[in-house]
Every structure is written in C-alpha cells, then in structure tokens.
Amino acid sequence: QVQLQESGPGLVKPSETLSLTCTVSGGSISNYYWSWIRQPPGKGLEWIGYIYYNGATNYNPSLKSRVTISLDGSKNQFSLRLNSVTAADTAVYYCARDIYFQHWGQGTLITVSS
C-alpha cells in the first residue's frame, strides 16, 4: 500500500520561503501525478499544484507566481516551495497522489508567524 509522508519546518517567518518534502513509500513515483493541497484552519481544501513523474508541472493560478514543485525520483520524493509567505499561507499542507487524490499524506501544519 502506497504511503505518503510530509516533512518540513512547522514555523515559517513572513516573507520567507516555505519548503516541504513528501516521501513516497510502498510504491514507485513513476507514472503518477503528485500534488500538494492545503487547508487553512477550519476552512476548505485548496489544490496548490502537481508534478508528473516526467517533471511536468501544473500550478493553481492563484499561487503560480510563488510556487515551485520539484521531484527527486532517486529518493522517491517530491517537494514544494512557496515563497514570500504571509499569515494567509498558514494551513495544513497535504501531499497526495493522482489528480483525484487516491492517497494522501497525514498532513503537516505550517504556521506563518514572526
């Protein structure tokens, strides 16, 4: 059974860059879409973007200017970078597989605060 696990710092200062990594186990990163999704406290879900196993990316236009998603197939990992963060970026960040999100990581809370 494929499993995903997010990792990264829980606290990021305003104007800095949020960096997260998702490690995939129990299956290959090949032949799938790998997404990042976020959920502000008490609110709904927002898709951030995906990377395909061949490196192709697609980002939500609402975040596109600040987002980079990359992939390291040798480590079975993919990563999110979100720059110039503000308090509005405080959320639980999830990684997920497929464009209909069959598998999810457990999520990690990222707080933007000085």
Add this chain to the structure above:
Amino acid sequence: DIQMTQSPSSLSASVGDRVTITCRASQGISNYLAWFQQKPGKAPKSLIYAASSLQSGVPSKFSASGSGTDFTLTISSLQPEDFATYYCQQYFSYPLTFGGGTKVNIK
C-alpha cells in the same frame, strides 16, 4: 475556474438514517468527480472517483451518481463512524477545485 457548490453545508442526522449530499459544478465536468470524507484532525480519505466508482476498501453503504453538472453522494445507513465532513472535487479541468464541504452532525 470551475466552481463546485455543495448542499447542504451541514446537516444533522441519526444513526441509521439515509443521507444524501449534493454537489453542483458551475459547468459540465462529465464524470470527472471525486468524493472525500474528512474527520477532525485527519487527512481526507478518498471514497469515490469517476463520479460513481467506489475506492477499494470503502464500504458499499457509500454510493454516488451523477454526470455533467449535478452529482450526489448517498450513505445508506449512517453509522457513528460516518459523522464527518464530506467534500467533492472536480478533475475535469485546471485548477482542480473542491466543494466547500458538507458537515454531517449527530442529531
């Protein structure tokens, strides 16, 4: 962007009740629709993909239907473990978008 509108936003139901949640897309999305269940403090869990296909391991009390713009998720007999928030999501076009959620409460 395709807007996904769920109704109701919340409902109260009793154990054993049959519950139906509706999701409407702002434009046709064929059957490119998924449903998720989320419990407090947990990641969403995939229930349905392709509008009506049950994910492996999901109990058959969950069923879903629809095509185009109107979709439904039905829980045939509500059990205590089913009290949660349910989300729909379209993957017909980008950006991928979710409904606002339907919280199913205990009556």
